[in-house]
Amino acid sequence: MVARVWHGYCPTPEHANAYEAMLKPELLPGISKKKGYRGSHLLRRDLGHEIEFITILLFDSLDSIKEITGPDYETAVIPPERKQHLSRFDAKAAHYDVIAATGS
Numbered sequence: 001m002v003a004r005v006w007h008g009y010c011p012t013p014e015h016a017n018a019y020e021a022m023l024k025p026e027l028l029p030g031i032s033k034k035k036g037y038r039g040s041h042l043l044r045r046d047l048g049h050e051i052e053f054i055t056i057l058l059f060d061s062l063d064s065i066k067e068i069t070g071p072d073y074e075t076a077v078i079p080p081e082r083k084q085h086l087s088r089f090d091a092k093a094a095h096y097d098v099i100a101a102t103g104s
Helices: 013-023 062-069
Strands: 002-010 037-046 051-059 094-097
Touching: 002 013, 002 062, 013 037, 013 051, 051 062
Parallel strands: none
Antiparallel strands: 002 051, 002 094, 037 051
16 A cells, blocks of 8 residues: 655644545545545644645555646645645655554
């Protein structure tokens, strides 16, 4: 399994709440129907001066990700309506081999 990890930051709680609402109940609309998709996690942390979000999308393999993104699989895709709430973000997603997982 491969985890696709990305960070985004909002400047205010109001922006963070609006951004979070756009990511629920599914981080990327339609992604759950894609072959190789295994689930996702959305994390939020208040840093005082900004609010951090981490998205973790799980896939069977890097090839599963490339089938969705194409060959430029590392580049983050952020729709304009979401980007307007971010003060900064990772230009690229990081990909990790999941070597152990427990719980649900």
